[in-house]
Structure formats: structure tokens, C-alpha cells
Amino acid sequence: MHAARVRALSGDDADLRRLSLERFVVECVTEIGQYTNAPRKRKFSNPLFLTPDGLLHAFPENDQALFSTNEVALDTLKKSGEGHWEIRQTTLEAELRKKPYLRWVREVKGRDYQEPRRTEAELLTIYENGGRDALLKLYSKAHAFKIAKRLKASPVKT
Numbered sequence: 001m002h003a004a005r006v007r008a009l010s011g012d013d014a015d016l017r018r019l020s021l022e023r024f025v026v027e028c029v030t031e032i033g034q035y036t037n038a039p040r041k042r043k044f045s046n047p048l049f050l051t052p053d054g055l056l057h058a059f060p061e062n063d064q065a066l067f068s069t070n071e072v073a074l075d076t077l078k079k080s081g082e083g084h085w086e087i088r089q090t091t092l093e094a095e096l097r098k099k100p101y102l103r104w105v106r107e108v109k110g111r112d113y114q115e116p117r118r119t120e121a122e123l124l125t126i127y128e129n130g131g132r133d134a135l136l137k138l139y140s141k142a143h144a145f146k147i148a149k150r151l152k153a154s155p156v157k158t
Contacts, residue, residue: 005069013068021091023066024073026050030084044100045108045115050080058109059101063092120154127151 004015028048042048049056051065052072060066067073073087095101107113118126126134127148135144 008068009071013072016068017063020068021093023063023068023090023092024070024087025060025066025090025095026073026077027086027088028083029086043115044103045113047100047104048083050077050085052076055080059104060092060095066090066092066095120151123147124151124154 001016001019004013004019007013008016026049028042028050030042047057047059049058049060049065050073051060052067053064056065067076070087070089077085077087123135126138130137132144132148135147138144139147
């Protein structure tokens with residue numbers, strides 16, 4: 001295992017990939033060029049990963065898109081440039097079970113994806129018919145709360 005790790009650090013990770021399932025994924029957590037004090041994850045519909053072969057504007061779906069060592073991932077990240085990135089230890093199987101990946105496969109992969117935008121009138125109808133519970137079926141808890149607050153404060157009811 002030690003010899004395979006040494007070879008991986010010098011560029012040949014074939015033996016280490018056969019001996020270990022442990023991998024490292026490098027995911028961009030903000031839009032490149034947009035720096036904030038508290039970076040947020042990119043939307044599921046616009047993923048960006050750094051792989052040993054370069055940038056991937058999709059979720060990694062094969063073992064070669066993941067790094068075999070943390071050191072190689074860090075080194076590649078240092079050379080890549082700007083953005084806020086997250087390196088995490090994982091396995092390919094774990095990545096393929098995550099909710100953002102599954103939603104991306106279901107709604108985005110292989111399609112022309114248009115992010116759904118509801119008008120204020122549509123949101124008001126949803127809220128009037130089902131309250132906050134109806135909004136929670138469509139949005140995160142925080143986003144549903146903001147929409148409900150905005151709709152309650154709105155002077156114009158349609």
C-alpha cells in the first residue's frame with residue numbers, strides 16, 4: 001500500500017486505485033469570481049468539479065474523475081486558480097447516492113434545463129391554497145419562509 005501511495009504521488013495511481021476505495025472530490029462551492037464571506041454551494045443544476053483531467057461542469061460519475069490522494073487534489077487545486085473549493089474524502093458510490101447528484105440526473109443531465117421561476121401571482125396562489133406547507137414541498141425551509149413573509153407583506157393581492 002505504501003509503495004502504491006508513493007507511485008500515486010509521483011503520477012501513477014493505478015495500483016492505489018485498485019487497492020483502495022478512498023477518493024477525494026474537489027467541488028467548487030461558489031461561482032468562480034464571486035467571493036463572499038460565507039460561500040454557498042452552487043445550485044445542483046450548475047455543478048463544477050475539479051478532476052485530474054481539469055474542470056468538469058457535471059457531477060463526477062466515474063472513478064477517474066476523483067483524486068486518489070488528498071495531496072494530488074491539493075496540488076491540482078493550487079494550480080487551478082480562483083474560486084472557493086471544498087475537498088472532501090469520499091467514495092464514488094457515496095457521491096452517486098447524494099441528493100444533489102440524483103436530482104441533477106433526474107432534471108438536468110442530457111436536457112436543456114431551464115430553472116423554474118414562478119411569478120408572484122403563482123406563488124400567492126400556492127400559498128393561499130396550501131400555506132407554508134405547500135411552499136415547503138417546492139422550496140427549502142428558509143426560502144419558503146422568505147416567500148411567505150414577502151407575500152404577507154405585499155400590499156397588492158391578486
